[in-house]
Amino acid sequence: MNNLKRTLVTAVFAVGVSFIGTTAVVAAESPTIQAVTHAGFGGGTDVTTRMMLLRARKTLGQDMQLVNKKGGGGAASMEYMMTLPADGQHTLTWTTGHAVSMALGKTDVKLSDMRPLARGTDDPQLFVVNCNADIKDANVFINTQKTKSLIYGTTHTGGIDDVSAVAFTKKGGLKDPKIVAFKGVAPIKVNLIKGDIDVGVLNLGEALTEINEGQLCVAIVLANNRMAKIGDVPTALELGIPVSLSTVRGFVTKAGVSDERAAELEAGMLKAMNHNYFKNFLTEIGLDDTSVVGADEWGKQMESMLADMTAALKDLGYIK
Numbered sequence: 001m002n003n004l005k006r007t008l009v010t011a012v013f014a015v016g017v018s019f020i021g022t023t024a025v026v027a028a029e030s031p032t033i034q035a036v037t038h039a040g041f042g043g044g045t046d047v048t049t050r051m052m053l054l055r056a057r058k059t060l061g062q063d064m065q066l067v068n069k070k071g072g073g074g075a076a077s078m079e080y081m082m083t084l085p086a087d088g089q090h091t092l093t094w095t096t097g098h099a100v101s102m103a104l105g106k107t108d109v110k111l112s113d114m115r116p117l118a119r120g121t122d123d124p125q126l127f128v129v130n131c132n133a134d135i136k137d138a139n140v141f142i143n144t145q146k147t148k149s150l151i152y153g154t155t156h157t158g159g160i161d162d163v164s165a166v167a168f169t170k171k172g173g174l175k176d177p178k179i180v181a182f183k184g185v186a187p188i189k190v191n192l193i194k195g196d197i198d199v200g201v202l203n204l205g206e207a208l209t210e211i212n213e214g215q216l217c218v219a220i221v222l223a224n225n226r227m228a229k230i231g232d233v234p235t236a237l238e239l240g241i242p243v244s245l246s247t248v249r250g251f252v253t254k255a256g257v258s259d260e261r262a263a264e265l266e267a268g269m270l271k272a273m274n275h276n277y278f279k280n281f282l283t284e285i286g287l288d289d290t291s292v293v294g295a296d297e298w299g300k301q302m303e304s305m306l307a308d309m310t311a312a313l314k315d316l317g318y319i320k
Contacts, residue, residue, distance in 0.1 A: 030062045033057075033065070033090060033091065034065055034067045034084070034089065035065065035093070036069055036077050036080060036081055037067070037077065038069055038074045038076065038077035038097070038098075039095075040068075040070070044285075045093055045249050046066075049093045049120075051273075053272075054272070055273075056268050056269050059267075059268040060264070060268035067080075073097045073101040073106060074097045074101045075098075078109040078113075085254075086255065088257040088261035088265055091117065091252065092114070093120075093250070094250055094252045095247075095248060096160050096245075096247050096248055097159075100159060100160070103306060103309045104158075104319065111303060111306060113254070115252060115262055116296075116299035117250070117251045117266045117269055117298070118266055118269040118295060119249075119250035120250055120269075120291065121285075122301075124203070124204075124245070125160065125164040125202075125246060126201070127141070127201065127218070127219045128219070129199055129200070129217055129218075133198070138220050146173075147175070149175040151178045151198045152180070152199045152201055153188040153199065153201065154179055155181070155183075162316060163309055163312035163313065165177040165201055167245065167308050167311065168243050170311075170312070171241050171243055172240075185202065185207075188200040193216070199219075200216070203286075204230070205285045205287075208286050220234065220236055220239065221233050221236070222236050222244055222246070223235050223237075228290070229288070248305070251269060262295070274292060
């Protein structure tokens with residue numbers, strides 16, 4: 001079991017034990033909030049939601065029950081939320097996958113149907129390269145791709161990895177990337193180290209071991225701000241290419257909820273996710289407390305992500 005999976009399993013167990021010990025007390029005092037997700041047990045979205053619940057149920061003074069609605073890459077969970085009243089007694093964990101489903105037209109739910117509350121994790125897309133390659137320097141990376149295509153390794157097609165490569169090259173006026181899809185993260189790292197591909201589109205937690213060992217280096221971060229753990233690596237925005245894409249997990253509720261109730265939910269979640277329990281969770285998966293932001297910034301990111309995702313999926317031919 002790798003470190004990331006061990007962290008996720010430990011977190012799920014810890015949250016489960018907490019629920020067993022205190023659910024009845026909180027539930028007796030006030031209505032239960034439904035925390036809707038589309039993810040299976042033990043995955044990143046499931047664990048992020050549970051880690052938020054661990055303290056939010058105390059800061060809000062209400063029990064929070066996990067409700068799983070699988071299907072359509074998140075479409076089913078959004079459509080389920082639309083059946084609920086706009087009373088602020090539910091949250092939905094909205095992710096990058098939901099943006100893909102919306103862009104592909106798998107649901108009629110729109111961003112205007114949702115009210116952003118807070119973001120929990122923001123795991124920026126990284127362009128990772130062999131540390132022996134000249135393109136580990138961001139400016140060399142860009143100048144090289146002005147004249148020739150680079151080979152990008154991704155974990156799948158039609159998702160955030162190849163969208164990241166396409167959005168970056170289109171907005172940067174660079175040569176189109178040659179995308180090679182692998183079955184998992186491990187072969188991307190192997191092929192980077194061997195020199196068979198030029199760039200791996202990865203998250204920090206996926207490549208942290210090889211980065212610490214000096215085998216792989218991050219050339220560019222696709223985020224609005226630099227990452228603390230690799231603070232000397234520039235963002236695409238700094239380099240004049242306005243692309244910010246992340247594997248994100250944040251929380252929304254149904255549009256129409258009162259401003260007062262939305263403010264209560266946002267404040268309770270932010271307080272919960274600024275607790276050491278959640279901060280330690282972020283550290284374990286290679287992130288920091290800059291992942292946690294409020295409704296305004298989270299809402300803007302949702303809008304830009306959906307726009308970038310839609311444009312890139314059109315370029316890739318997934319949207320006619």
